Amino acid sequence: MAGIIEQRLAELGLELPQAAAAVAAYVPCVRSGNLLFISGQLPMWNGEFRCVGKVGRDISLEDANAAARLCALNLLAQARAACDGDLDRLVRCVKLTGFINAEPEFKDHSKIVNGASELLQQVMGEAGRHARSSIGVGSLPFGAAVEVEAIFEVA
Numbered sequence: 592m593a594g595i596i597e598q599r600l601a602e603l604g605l606e607l608p609q610a611a612a613a614v615a616a617y618v619p620c621v622r623s624g625n626l627l628f629i630s631g632q633l634p635m636w637n638g639e640f641r642c643v644g645k646v647g648r649d650i651s652l653e654d655a656n657a658a659a660r661l662c663a664l665n666l667l668a669q670a671r672a673a674c675d676g677d678l679d680r681l682v683r684c685v686k687l688t689g690f691i692n693a694e695p696e697f698k699d700h701s702k703i704v705n706g707a708s709e710l711l712q713q714v715m716g717e718a719g720r721h722a723r724s725s726i727g728v729g730s731l732p733f734g735a736a737v738e739v740e741a742i743f744e745v746a
Contacts, residue, residue, distance in 0.1 A: 594679035596667075599714050607664055608637045610672040614732075620673045625682070627673055627745045631690065631738040632665035633731070634658035642736040647694035650736045652702060659689060659706035662739035666707070667714070670743055682744040683718040684711050690738040692731040700725035707739045 593601065600606065613619050613630070620629045634642040642658035644650045650658070667678065674680040689704030691697070704725040711719035721741075731738050 594677060596678035596681065596714055599716075600667075603713060605664065605714075607668040607671060608635070610668040611635060611638070611665065619669050622673060622745065625744055625746070626685065627670060627681075627743045629666050629669045629673075629741045629743070631688075631740040632662045632669065633733065633735040633738055634661040635665060636661065640733060640735065643734045644736055645692055645694055646703065646736050647697035652699055655691065655703040655736050656706035658735075658737040659703050659739055660710045662689075662737055663707035663710040666711075666739060666741045670741075670745075674745060680746045681715065681718070682746050684715060684721040684741060685744050686742040687711070687721050687723045688740050689723070689725045690728050690731060691725065692729070692734070692736050693727045695727075697727060700727050703737060704739065711741075 617630055620627055641661055646655045670681055671678050691700045691703050
């Protein structure tokens with residue numbers, strides 16, 4: 592039987608991609624005590640990049656927001672893998688950090704990372720509310736428009 596978070600994903604018409612393998616000298620996530628640190632996730636669906644380019648030049652705010660949502664689905668996919676398939680072991684999302692590959696004049700970073708924040712709140716309810724940072728950067732791996740990392744409390 593699917594857990595509460597899996598049921599909520601289904602109700603929202605969402606599915607999780609496969610948890611991506613690390614592409615450099617790091618691991619996708621590390622558990623320390625009751626905290627799960629998930630490495631930055633890019634807007635990929637099962638290995639295919641979905642949003643590449645610079646926000647404010649190549650990518651619209653709306654498309655970047657959707658990319659951040661996809662990053663959040665990848666965060667949940669990594670969490671599911673780390674929790675042996677049981678997303679209900681997630682107690683809460685503690686912290687989210689979003690990195691936006693944006694033109695220097697771009698100023699709406701928080702509106703983009705809202706895509707990830709809102710998805711986690713839709714899926715996890717109150718436990719999806721978190722502390723957050725939204726950071727503009729000059730570039731991201733593989734030219735991705737957005738990258739999001741998270742810290743979850745786990746049972």
